[in-house]
Amino acid sequence: MSTAWVSGSLPVSVDADKCIADKGCTICVDVCPLDVLEIDATSGKAVMRYDECWYCLPCEQDCPTGAIHVDIPYLLR
Template identity: 50%
Template sequence: MPIEKIDHELCIGCGICQDSCSLDVIYMDESGKAYARYPEDCVACYSCEKDCPAEAINVSPQRGRPVPHPW
């Protein structure tokens, strides 16, 4: 699972990570905090980690699913 941690204490519930995830891995829970609903689909693109203003997301570089190439 490439998303190692989403720190709920740091998460401000802005939803930017959910919007930046092109594979719909991240969702917001009933308390408005981010969580990885489908962590096995994460390809470790770092969009969520890079875009998070609270730095609440940690992505592991070693365990991402390979991104399929169109050729």
């Protein structure tokens, strides 16, 4: 399948300094109803992998270190 590089503003941002996924935490990945977050293999931190956000906020509210912030997706703002 042909692919293209598309840049865009993503709703979920992760503060890598606060994120403790490298210590085994997967809470944000577990609670996302759309399964759009994952732990990046290189950095060991949580990242938004798919722009399929319902901005419902469990990832942000359940994060034990306050590392996640969810913005309203740009198209809706």
